[in-house]
Structure formats: C-alpha cells, structure tokens
Amino acid sequence: MQPVKFKPILKQTIWGGNKIAKFKRVEGHDDEQIGESWEISGVKGNESIIANGPYEGKTLPEMVAEMQDRLVGTENYKRFGNDFPLLIKFIDARQALSIQVHPDDEKARQQGMKNGKTEMWYLMDSEPYATLRCGLKQAITPEQYKEMVADTTICDAIAEFPVKADDCFFIPAGRIHSIGKGCFLAEIQQTSDATYRIYDFNRRDKNGNLRELHTRQAAECIDYNVQEDYRTEYVPAKNQGVSLVQCRYFNTAVYDLDEPMTLDYSELDSFVIIIGLKGEATFTDNEGNATTLRGGETMLVPATTKTLNVNGEIKFLETYV
Structure with a gap:
C-alpha cells in the first residue's frame, strides 16, 4: 500500500500565530491565530482523516483497525493494538505557552489515563527573539517547587534557551518545559493528553478567569534532577540520516x-x-x-x-x- 497523507486539523489558540497557514499552503486561515496543526492523530475526537489513496475519507483509527500489523508493524500492534502510538504536530507560538510537565506511563495510569507523554521538539524558522524553557537549572525540592509556584518565581528555577532553526530538544516524561514566544516547531509525542499545567503567567481566559493549575499532580511527576544542558546535540550532514x-x-x-x-x-x-x-x-x-x-x-x-x-x-x- 502507498504512503498516505492526512487532512490537517488546525487549532485556533489564544497564543497562536500566523505561520502555519502559509507554511502548509492552507488558504483562508492567515489571520486566525492557528497555534497547532495536528498532522497525524488518533486522539479520540481529533482523529486524522486520510486525504489520498484507497482509504481516502476514513479516519486513522479505522485504517489501523483494518490494516493492523500491516500498517504499524507486528510488535507495535501487539503493544498498542488499534491505538496509533504517535501524535505529530506543527506549533506556532505568538505568545509563550504555559509551563507544563507530563507524567510517565505509570503515574498517568494511576490517574486513570492510558499512558504518559514523552515528546520532542524540532525548531523550524522561528523569530530571532524565540526562546523556550526545558529542565530545571537549580536543585529544588517538591515543597520548594510548590512555594515557587505560589509566589510566581518558578521560572527562576527553569533553564531557558534562545533557539533557532534546527535546534532539537528531547522532553522525557517528568521534564518541566514550556514553548516560548516566537517558536515555530515540529512536535513528535506519545499519543496522550496527559498534561499538568504548572504556571500560566497569571493570564486569564476569554471569560476573565485564571486557568486551572495542577500544582499537586505536577509535584509528583517532576524529575528534580538537574542537567548541565538539555539541548540535543548533533552534527548536521547532507544526504544521510x-x-x-x-x-x-x-x-x-x-x-x-x-x-x-x-x-x-x-x-x-x-x-x-x-x-x-x-x-x-x-x-x-x-x-x-x-x-x-x-x-x-x-x-x-x-x-x-x-x-x-x-x-x-x-x-x-x-x-x-
């Protein structure tokens, strides 16, 4: 069977920019603050629709259920069944996203979720001022973490990086992180909505309410180890993987x-x-x-x-x- 493409699922967000519509050549969406394009998704309620070939018009979960191991591989089908294991996105941040952490599989299942979330970011043509946060830069305890969230100083403990095209960050479950203003990136992640919001810069939603924080749940998930550098180091090369x-x-x-x-x-x-x-x-x-x-x-x-x-x-x- 030939490779398949999907219709993008475009997500308007309060922090979204105007890069995605042009990048994907999607007409009529230039001024709509598209924060995310879900490229391949088996998430319930956000299932990707196939755009070409014999399965055109069907959803990704329908295709997985029909093709099974022929689509995903023998061991993957044993491991994940009809749940497609990855979620692929493009993200355009006109404003900074909230500070977040994701639980690992064990902690997510303890909370009634299917699995946790490990992910990675690959930066594309971002703004010159673009930054992101990833990992702790100083050792803190869970109690200190809660205090810093309460007094809005938590960002002081998180490493912040200026970023440019081709930078890469791996974000295993438990690593505190946030996409910053001006970032344009591709995201590869486990199929999961398991996210705990740590801090949202005291922003209010369209109804004037502060968004919910998950301070206690996040405290139980954070990896409190400190690393010297959280970037993924690699040497670019032409005509090879x-x-x-x-x-x-x-x-x-x-x-x-x-x-x-x-x-x-x-x-x-x-x-x-x-x-x-x-x-x-x-x-x-x-x-x-x-x-x-x-x-x-x-x-x-x-x-x-x-x-x-x-x-x-x-x-x-x-x-x-």
Missing part, C-alpha cells in the same frame, strides 16, 4: 537531501512517518507507488514498505517506533 532521538517511544532522524537516496526499511518492523520541513521530493516505494511531499506536509508509510526512493531537494524528519 542524522539521528536525533532514540527512546522506547520513538526514534527520530533528520535528512537534508539534494541528491537521490534510497531509504531501506526492509529490516524495520514499524510504520514510518515523514515530516516535510523544506523543499519538495518524490518518494517511490518498492511497489512503484510515487508520492510527492513538500515542506509543511506529513505522510505515513505502512510497515509493509521495504524501500523508499527519494528524488528531489528536501529536508525532513523521519520517525518510527
């Missing part, structure tokens, strides 16, 4: 191609997601199916695919479980 993140939830690499290349998946027991960042190329699978992908588009490659021949000039993320 450069590994960014390897964890039990996803493996991600970045490719920057200006010559033909064959991606070999013959030994991989997983679906593959290709996230277009810049440029355009044709991806031809081992059955001769050709799919054009350009920056701002995302496609899902079934686990039955053995090879993809890439022709064109394109930069993209490749991720699989």
Whole structure:
C-alpha cells in the first residue's frame, strides 16, 4: 500500500500565530491565530482523516483497525493494538505557552489515563527573539517547587534557551518545559493528553478567569534532577540520516537531501512517518507507488514498505517506533 497523507486539523489558540497557514499552503486561515496543526492523530475526537489513496475519507483509527500489523508493524500492534502510538504536530507560538510537565506511563495510569507523554521538539524558522524553557537549572525540592509556584518565581528555577532553526530538544516524561514566544516547531509525542499545567503567567481566559493549575499532580511527576544542558546535540550532514532521538517511544532522524537516496526499511518492523520541513521530493516505494511531499506536509508509510526512493531537494524528519 502507498504512503498516505492526512487532512490537517488546525487549532485556533489564544497564543497562536500566523505561520502555519502559509507554511502548509492552507488558504483562508492567515489571520486566525492557528497555534497547532495536528498532522497525524488518533486522539479520540481529533482523529486524522486520510486525504489520498484507497482509504481516502476514513479516519486513522479505522485504517489501523483494518490494516493492523500491516500498517504499524507486528510488535507495535501487539503493544498498542488499534491505538496509533504517535501524535505529530506543527506549533506556532505568538505568545509563550504555559509551563507544563507530563507524567510517565505509570503515574498517568494511576490517574486513570492510558499512558504518559514523552515528546520532542524540532525548531523550524522561528523569530530571532524565540526562546523556550526545558529542565530545571537549580536543585529544588517538591515543597520548594510548590512555594515557587505560589509566589510566581518558578521560572527562576527553569533553564531557558534562545533557539533557532534546527535546534532539537528531547522532553522525557517528568521534564518541566514550556514553548516560548516566537517558536515555530515540529512536535513528535506519545499519543496522550496527559498534561499538568504548572504556571500560566497569571493570564486569564476569554471569560476573565485564571486557568486551572495542577500544582499537586505536577509535584509528583517532576524529575528534580538537574542537567548541565538539555539541548540535543548533533552534527548536521547532507544526504544521510542524522539521528536525533532514540527512546522506547520513538526514534527520530533528520535528512537534508539534494541528491537521490534510497531509504531501506526492509529490516524495520514499524510504520514510518515523514515530516516535510523544506523543499519538495518524490518518494517511490518498492511497489512503484510515487508520492510527492513538500515542506509543511506529513505522510505515513505502512510497515509493509521495504524501500523508499527519494528524488528531489528536501529536508525532513523521519520517525518510527
């Protein structure tokens, strides 16, 4: 079966900007403060709709239920069943998002959720002033954390980074974090809504109310260890895959191609997601199916695919479980 694309799910937010509509070439949405484009989602109530091929018009969960291991891989289907394991987004932050933390699988299930959330960010063409927060920069106890939330000094304990295109951050469950003003990025995460809001800069919603904070729940989830640097360090290279993140939830690499290349998946027991960042190329699978992908588009490659021949000039993320 050929790779499939999906109709984007565009999310208007109070902090959203105007980059996503142009990036994805979606007409009529330029001034709508689109904060997120959900590219591939099996989240209940936000299921992606297939945009091409024989499954056009069906939802991602319907496709998983029908194709099963042929779509996601044998071990993945044993592990996740009909739940698609990854959620892919583009995020454009005109304003800073709230300070958050996500529980791990064990703590999430204790709270009645299916699983926790580990994620990663890959920065695209952000504003010159863009920053984000990731990880603690000083040692604090859970009690000190609660006190700092109460007196609005919690940001003093969190590492803040100026960011630019091609920066990468891995955010395992438990790592405190926040997307800052001016960031434009791709996000790869476990399929989960397990989020605890720590601090929201005392902003009010459209009804004038402060948004709910989850101080107690977050205190139980935070990883209080301090690291020297939370960036993902890697050396960019042309015409080869450069590994960014390897964890039990996803493996991600970045490719920057200006010559033909064959991606070999013959030994991989997983679906593959290709996230277009810049440029355009044709991806031809081992059955001769050709799919054009350009920056701002995302496609899902079934686990039955053995090879993809890439022709064109394109930069993209490749991720699989």
